Amino acid sequence: MSRMTVPWAPASTTEEHLASWARHRELQKLLFSGGFAGICYPSEYGGQGLSRAHQDAFNDECADYEMPWQITGASLLICAPMILEMGTEEQKQKFVRGAISGELVLCQLLSEPSGGSDLAGLLTRADRDGDTYIFNGQKTWSTFAYAADYGTCLVRTDWDAPKHRGLSMIIVPINDPQLHLNRVRMVNGDEEFCEEFFTDLVVPAENLIGTENDGWTVASRQLFYERQAVGGASPYASGRARNQGFMASVPIDELARSVGKADDPATREFVGWAHAQDVVMEQLVHRVSTGMASGEYPALASAMMRLNHAEIPQQKQDMMLDIAGSLAVLGDAQGDGYLQTIGVNYLMRQGISLGGGSAEMSRNMIAERVMGMPREMAADRDVPFREVRRGR
Ligand SMILES: Cc1cc2nc3c(=O)[nH]c(=O)nc-3n(C[C@H](O)[C@H](O)[C@H](O)COP(=O)(O)OP(=O)(O)OC[C@H]3O[C@@H](n4cnc5c(N)ncnc54)[C@H](O)[C@@H]3O)c2cc1C
Structure with a gap:
């Protein structure tokens, strides 16, 4: 790992992005092999089981070094903490350990073209078929999904329940041929955003996190970790090097x-x-x-x-x-x-x-x-989702 020269221009071409992700995976593996990855994660899932003070000391030390900040984003700050809290033992061993060791990268598949703020009004469906779910629909604004192996995906599994009570969180493989992914070019020329189209994508039921139709509880925890990360308070934020990344x-x-x-x-x-x-x-x-x-x-x-x-x-x-x-x-x-x-x-x-x-x-x-002020009016609360009026 070397001290860096400050890269003022972000990677912009597809090739540059892919090369940068290959490098970040390599750096994460190097940190893992040296015993510096996942400092605040439990040791049974590949972390170091240490305190926030240890993480802060490490962050101070590595501020001027090249660090895998892209992996530190959704993968280790948002998705892995949620799986650590809500997942099964098998899911934790596979996805949390995989993310910490640099073997896997996770992304978030929440927002849809119909709107990200009204997340519980999402339309992507997953229909249970024996030991699998069949996915159809579309996600959008997924940061770095093109570089990820799996995404934590919030979908509708019950259309007769009110909107918050018919959702499930299921981990989907990104590189499946039934998932079509496009890169979305942003105003700064960067292409970190993606949109994903599911057409009869088959996902094993063992990838369900928590209970079927209780995905809102799981999503609420994922959103908590996201606000914590975006707010600068995540204990898992590791080695965010100065002057690297989006809005250096x-x-x-x-x-x-x-x-x-x-x-x-x-x-x-x-x-x-x-x-x-x-x-x-x-x-x-x-x-x-x-x-x-x-x-x-x-x-x-x-x-x-x-x-x-x-x-x-x-x-x-x-x-x-x-x-x-x-x-x-x-x-x-x-x-x-x-x-x-x-x-x-x-x-x-x-x-x-x-x-x-x-x-x-x-x-x-x-x-x-x-502050306990009155709730915003919601005409669709407690209405079966299939009866909720919506635009075409
Ligand atoms: C940098 C970046 C990274 C992102 N990464 C991801 C990702 O990895 N995965 C993912 O799933 N999504 C991601 N998103 C999407 C993000 O979660 C959504 O942009 C956000 O939730 C807003 O949804 P929207 O863009 O659909 O806007 P809308 O929900 O359509 O809202 C439009 C405007 O209306 C306002 N508004 C809506 N409802 C209300 C209300 N009830 N009261 C007051 N104001 C309201 C909103 O504040 C907003 O200003 C990302 C977005 C950005 C900018």
């Missing part, structure tokens, strides 16, 4: 100096505000995590961290664009792409308030489930 971070004070605005009063105010927000975010994560662990706050309080990680980074992107001005598009004389990162990041700013559940849905959760 550019320190705001470094940016001010590089465009000659270090003495500009308005810019100095931005820099001060940004540093204050970093401290607030850190304290908020600590306070909410401690409150959830002690039972003082419900699990849905994780929406507070998620919301903060939507609002603050977006405001920072806006300020950075102001500081960089036209250089965010034109770049500087060195032509190394450093300043254009600000422009490309700005294009992606809206994604921060959607991925991991939208900022508005986080506000709803905080209002209804943390």
Whole structure:
């Protein structure tokens, strides 16, 4: 493993993406063989069984090294923790151990074209047939599904039950010929998103997580781990190297100096505000995590961290664009792409308030489930799903 030179330009072609995934799997295997993978995961499933303090110390040490941050995303921060909590012993041995060791990569198959916020209104179906389920339907916005081996897929298994009570979470193989996958090009030119079409895809019933038709309980736990990850509080976040990945971070004070605005009063105010927000975010994560662990706050309080990680980074992107001005598009004389990162990041700013559940849905959760305000009106609650009116 080597210290890295900062890659300002993300991989963009399909070949570059595939090469980068091959490298990340290799790095994860190297970490596993060295006893550094899955630091907070239990040792019986391939982890190290150590504490958050050990993980933090490791993260500090490896900040300047090339790390498999793509694998650390949905695979190890969201899907594997959910399987660890809700899966059978066989599922944990296969999927959790597989993810930690770098043998398997997992992705999330939740959102559908009909809408991600109303997740319980999904339309993809899985019909039980003996020891198997037959899948038909479509998923979308699945991050890095093209590089994954399996996806945790929320589907409808009972159309006569109300919408939250007829769902099941089932692990599907991505590389099956009955699953057709397309890459989706984003505004920054990247192709990490995918959409998947299932046509009579046959999946063994042993891949069901939890109980049939109780998939909402399982999905709620997966969404908890996602909010925890997006909110910056996951104990499983390992070796997120500085300046790597989607929206590689550019320190705001470094940016001010590089465009000659270090003495500009308005810019100095931005820099001060940004540093204050970093401290607030850190304290908020600590306070909410401690409150959830002690039972003082419900699990849905994780929406507070998620919301903060939507609002603050977006405001920072806006300020950075102001500081960089036209250089965010034109770049500087060195032509190394450093300043254009600000422009490309700005294009992606809206994604921060959607991925991991939208900022508005986080506000709803905080209002209804943390502050106890009245629930939003839902005409489809308690109505058999097949009778729920929906657009074509
Ligand atoms: C970077 C990124 C990564 C993602 N990765 C994945 C992934 O790996 N797997 C996956 O399954 N999905 C993924 N998604 C999809 C994501 O979960 C959805 O984008 C999100 O849940 C919103 O759903 P939607 O885009 O369908 O918007 P919609 O649900 O159609 O919502 C559109 C707008 O309406 C607002 N809205 C909707 N309902 C309400 C309401 N009741 N009250 C107030 N406002 C409301 C929303 O906040 C949003 O602004 C990803 C998205 C992004 C941006």
